[in-house]
Amino acid sequence: MAEVRISSEPRTEFGKGGARRTRRAGKVPAVVYGHGRNPVHISLPGHDLMRALKTPNVLLSLDLEGRSELVLPKAVQRDPIKGFLEHVDLVLVRRGEKVTVEIPVTLSGAAAPDTLVDHQLVTLAVEAEATHIPGGVEISIEGLVVGQHITAADVTLPPGTTLVSDGAHIVVQGLAAPTAEQLDAELAEAEAEVGIEREPTDEEEATAAASEAEAAGGAEPGESTDSAGVPQAQPTQS
DSSP states (O other), X not given: OXXXXXXXXXOOOOHHHHHHHHHHTTEEEEEXXXXXXXXXXXXXXXXXXXXXXXXXXXXXXXXXXXXXEEEEEEEEEEOTTTOOXXXXXXXXXXXXXXXXXXXXXXXXXXXXXXXXXXXXXXXXXXXXXXXXXXXXXXXXXXXXXXXXXEEGGGSOOOTTOEEOSOTTSEEEEEEEOOOHHHHHHHHHHHHHHTTOOOOOOHHHHHHHXXXXXXXXXXXXXTEEEOTTSOEEEOOOOO
């Protein structure tokens, strides 16, 4: 993985007020820690950092306390509504050092007809050399059938990368696609749970009308039926 060089500045203001002023200046508050060193508080250019973080597990090269250091993003905080970067935790790494990271899992190919693809794990935990972290892994689901599954242990990882996730975990599996009747039943159940009253369909109304007509047809003239459909004699008028 290529290193991304990014400028950094020491940060002397702390707390919410200091963080807000840093962000108003177009920068992102960050802290660097690891290797037994005291945390270093810095600010990074917001636009450059946003672009760099588009690459999973991007390796950043920073100038810290007069030395060039390599760091990996450990935790990224974003505004839940606007999405801008609020704070970043960075961990120090060294060349040749093994690190554990999460890499994305993507799928390629098409499953067999009438097979629903259940993608359970979208990332895998792996161990790799800090400067050779894979950008992700791709799994082919071409021809995947109902009942077939691929576990974490089945995934072919790049050379020099070892699996940390439980190998028995299912990454992707093929399920039977639900029928239209099953989908309608699930929708009706979900609507009932939130109190939505669904209007009956034309078919349901026709079925109900036919049932009522059939029940009424079992009574003799001058008789009515009770709730169980048993004929009841009508009172005579004098």
